[in-house]
Structures are given as C-alpha cells and as structure tokens.
Amino acid sequence: MEEFKYEELVEATESFSSSRLIGRGSHGCVYKGVLRDERVIAVKTLSLALQALHDNSKLYNETRILSSLAEPDNSSPPPPSDHVIKLLGTSQDPSQDRLLVLEFMPNGSxxxxxxxxxxxxxxxxxxxxxxxxxxxxxxxxxxxxxxxxxxxxxxxxxxxxxxxxxxxxxxxxxxxxxxxxxxxxxxxxxxxxxxxxxxxxxxxxxxxxxxxxxxxxxxxxxxxxxxxxxxxxxxxxxxxxxxxxxxxxxxxxxxxxxxxxxxxxxxxxxxxxxxxxxxxxxxxxxxxxxxxxxxxxxxxxxxxxxxxxxxxxxxxxxxxxxxxxxxxxxxxxxxxxxxxxxxxxxxxxx
CATH class of the missing domain: 1.10.510.10 (Transferase(Phosphotransferase) domain 1)
Known part of the structure; x- marks a missing residue:
C-alpha cells in the first residue's frame, strides 16, 4: 500500500476544491484527484464535523478492513474480491488526520x-x-x-x-x-x-x-x-x-x-x-x-x-x-x- 504525500493530494484535488467533490457523508468527503503521473484517484477525507474532533476512527477502520482484503486469508480457495473497491494508499494532513486514496469510480452509484x-x-x-x-x-x-x-x-x-x-x-x-x-x-x-x-x-x-x-x-x-x-x-x-x-x-x-x-x-x-x-x-x-x-x-x-x-x-x-x-x-x-x-x-x- 502506497503512502502518499499530503502535498501531492492537495495538488491532485486542486486544494480539495468544491468542483472536485464527488461524494459527501456523515463520516467523510470524497474528491476526484489527478496525480502528476495522470492516474485518476478518489481521495477520502474526514467530514468537517469529525475534523473538528480529530476523530480518525472510521477512516482507520476502513484502512484496516480494506488492507486485510488485499492479503491472503485462510479460506480455501480464497474468495474473489473483484467487486470490492480497492484501497491504493493513505496519507495524513498537517493535523495528523487520515486521508484514504481509493480507486476512482467514474460512473457514480x-x-x-x-x-x-x-x-x-x-x-x-x-x-x-x-x-x-x-x-x-x-x-x-x-x-x-x-x-x-x-x-x-x-x-x-x-x-x-x-x-x-x-x-x-x-x-x-x-x-x-x-x-x-x-x-x-x-x-x-x-x-x-x-x-x-x-x-x-x-x-x-x-x-x-x-x-x-x-x-x-x-x-x-x-x-x-x-x-x-x-x-x-x-x-x-x-x-x-x-x-x-x-x-x-x-x-x-x-x-x-x-x-x-x-x-x-x-x-x-x-x-x-x-x-x-x-x-x-x-x-x-x-x-x-x-x-x-x-x-x-x-x-x-x-x-x-x-x-x-x-x-x-x-x-x-x-x-x-x-x-x-x-x-x-x-x-x-x-x-x-x-x-x-x-x-x-x-x-x-x-
């Protein structure tokens, strides 16, 4: 799993511009980002309410769960996970709040x-x-x-x-x-x-x-x-x-x-x-x-x-x-x- 620099995510999302906002919920906001290597990504940040509390629990939990899905388990044969969103990496903002970098899903929900x-x-x-x-x-x-x-x-x-x-x-x-x-x-x-x-x-x-x-x-x-x-x-x-x-x-x-x-x-x-x-x-x-x-x-x-x-x-x-x-x-x-x-x-x- 890749560790992204916060500055490159700021650049990729145009400073988390409202024009790049593609999803909002009670726990987080999701922005479309384009990296310098032209990869298109989705960046998930804490919601404003959780940012105020510095409550990273939900994003840490999401990181833990999605990371585990990328690892082999004890099941035989391993179940497919092609239809689960992929976690590409993580980052932290200057306040040490977590950010997730996910594969970009261009066709909505x-x-x-x-x-x-x-x-x-x-x-x-x-x-x-x-x-x-x-x-x-x-x-x-x-x-x-x-x-x-x-x-x-x-x-x-x-x-x-x-x-x-x-x-x-x-x-x-x-x-x-x-x-x-x-x-x-x-x-x-x-x-x-x-x-x-x-x-x-x-x-x-x-x-x-x-x-x-x-x-x-x-x-x-x-x-x-x-x-x-x-x-x-x-x-x-x-x-x-x-x-x-x-x-x-x-x-x-x-x-x-x-x-x-x-x-x-x-x-x-x-x-x-x-x-x-x-x-x-x-x-x-x-x-x-x-x-x-x-x-x-x-x-x-x-x-x-x-x-x-x-x-x-x-x-x-x-x-x-x-x-x-x-x-x-x-x-x-x-x-x-x-x-x-x-x-x-x-x-x-x-």
Whole structure:
C-alpha cells in the first residue's frame, strides 16, 4: 500500500476544491484527484464535523478492513474480491488526520442509476440489473467467506459504485467489523436497509448483511427507494410484503422496464424475500444466494427448498409482525428522526 504525500493530494484535488467533490457523508468527503503521473484517484477525507474532533476512527477502520482484503486469508480457495473497491494508499494532513486514496469510480452509484435526479436518463435494463445484483452478491460473498469473516454493516445502493466498465463494487467500510474484533459497537447502518433484528451488539451476524442485501435487491427489481416518505408505504420492504401477500409479485417490477420473461424476475423477488425473513435462521447464506442467482442469470432456474414462494410469504408475514414490534424500540425511533444511524456515503457523479 502506497503512502502518499499530503502535498501531492492537495495538488491532485486542486486544494480539495468544491468542483472536485464527488461524494459527501456523515463520516467523510470524497474528491476526484489527478496525480502528476495522470492516474485518476478518489481521495477520502474526514467530514468537517469529525475534523473538528480529530476523530480518525472510521477512516482507520476502513484502512484496516480494506488492507486485510488485499492479503491472503485462510479460506480455501480464497474468495474473489473483484467487486470490492480497492484501497491504493493513505496519507495524513498537517493535523495528523487520515486521508484514504481509493480507486476512482467514474460512473457514480447504484442509487444514482436507479433514482436519477431527472427523468431524462434511461433506466438500467433487466439484464444490467441481473448483472449488478450478482456482482454485489459476489462482493458480499468475498467478505463473508474470509477467515476471519467481515460484516459490512452498511450495504445500500449509495455504497455500490461503478467503474469505467460499469462493474459494480462495494464501497464504504468505515462501519465494517471483522469477526473477533474486541470493540463492541452499537448497531449501525442506514434506516430502510438496517436489519430490525440487529438491536444490540450481541445480535451482530452475517445475516444482518443478508437482510440489507435483500433490501437492495428489492430496490433493484422495483426501482423504488428503500425508504421513500413520499409514498403511501414508505418502506420498500413493507410495500413488497403487501404485494407478495396478495400474490401480486409482478407488481413489484419497475414499470420503466420490460421483461423478456417473468420467471427470472419471480425468482429474484423470492430470493429477496428469503433475505429479509424475520427469522435469521431462515435467511440463506450469501454463497447460497450467489449459486441461485447464477442459475437465474444463466436461465437454469431450479427452486431449492429455501427459495419456495410459500416459505417466502410466511417469512415475510413474520417479518411484518416483527418490524411492527421493533417500531417501538429506541432504534426505530432514532431512524424515524434521522435516516442514517452512524452510516456514511461515498457516492456521486463527476
């Protein structure tokens, strides 16, 4: 990993000019930079609030997690990590605050792609959505299959970025936790994606990420935001549950696109349904998800026991009851007020 001089990052970003700002979140800001050797990079700095506190914890954690992904682990064979953003190096400013240098992702985020600010941009095609969903699942698989495994804790469309070839990559590891970490953080994530079962540190598991992935998958299939207060039913999960209970699976489909076949769509929705099951034990592992998605993508659709529509419907009904109970908790009250719970976002278009 390269150690960059602070002065060269200042030059590369034109003194961190607002014209180079490509992403902003509660923990950091991301700038486009061009080095003297013409490499295009992304530079992540602390947010203004954390700069005032000199709180480098999230960026140090992101450095630790991303550095570990570049090293071999004890898994056999090593899981691929082609769909995880790459850390190129680090630096420090004069105040000793950390900066991260990441690979530049020129095509924005999945959130941008699905929810453009204007209606001029064409929506992603069905085949593109299948490809993106599978790539995100593979990214998550690479985290969960490692020894020790990694829980991302903030899987959402804004943290899925696209490279120059429109390959999806998972970003923002400031909240990630590695199995065996001594620190016991309070639950963290983004409202709308956050697993309602994750109410205290002891509830942390890989299945929390599986739930969040299920929400992203519903977002990809429907074109709806995970949480949209302008809708009668703000939560996409609640909205999808109602349609599944009424056996109206196809009404979940994004009306902006046409499908070559309804069968793959139905199977993808039922995968999402299993991911957001109230009972964590009923949720599939990411490895199972990848296998089933590959069958869908390659049109070799076979329904395993864990993916049956009937079981999905029962689990979703249980999830609705569970979510209603969770709405009375302190965590849910925080979400209603603020959206993000310790979450961050590295996204945006140049």
């Amino acid at each position: 999945l959130h941008d792609l699905l929810h453009p600010p204007t209606n001029d941009a064409p929506p992603p095609t069905w085949s593109a959505r299948l490809r993106i969903a599978l790539q995100v699942a593979r990214a998550l698989q690479s985290l969960h299959a490692r020894k020790p495994f990694i829980v991302h804790r903030d899987i959402k469309s804004a943290n899925i970025l696209f490279d120059s070839d429109w390959n999806a990559k998972l970003a923002d590891f400031g909240l990630a936790i590695m199995d065996g970490d001594d620190r016991l953080d309070s639950p963290a994530g983004t409202i709308g994606y956050l697993d309602p079962n994750y109410t205290c540190p002891s509830k942390l598991s890989r299945k929390n990420d599986v739930f969040s992935f299920g929400v992203v998958l519903l977002e990809i299939m429907s074109g709806r935001k995970a949480m949209d207060v302008t809708k009668q039913t703000a939560s996409t999960v609640d909205w999808a549950i109602s349609l599944l209970e009424g056996q109206r699976v196809m009404d979940i489909c994004d009306p902006r696109i046409s499908l070559p076949s309804v069968v793959p769509f139905r199977h993808m929705v039922h995968i999402a349904g299993r991911c957001v099951a109230a009972d964590e034990g009923s949720r599939p592992s990411v490895s199972e998800i990848v296998v089933e998605m590959e069958r869908v993508v390659h049109l070799r659709v076979r329904v395993p026991a864990w993916l049956s529509p009937w079981r999905s419907l029962v689990s979703l009904k249980r999830w609705r009851k569970h979510a209603r109970r969770c709405n009375t908790s302190t965590l849910a009250k925080q979400g209603a007020e603020g959206g993000e719970i310790q979450g961050d976002m590295i996204s945006g278009k140049v």
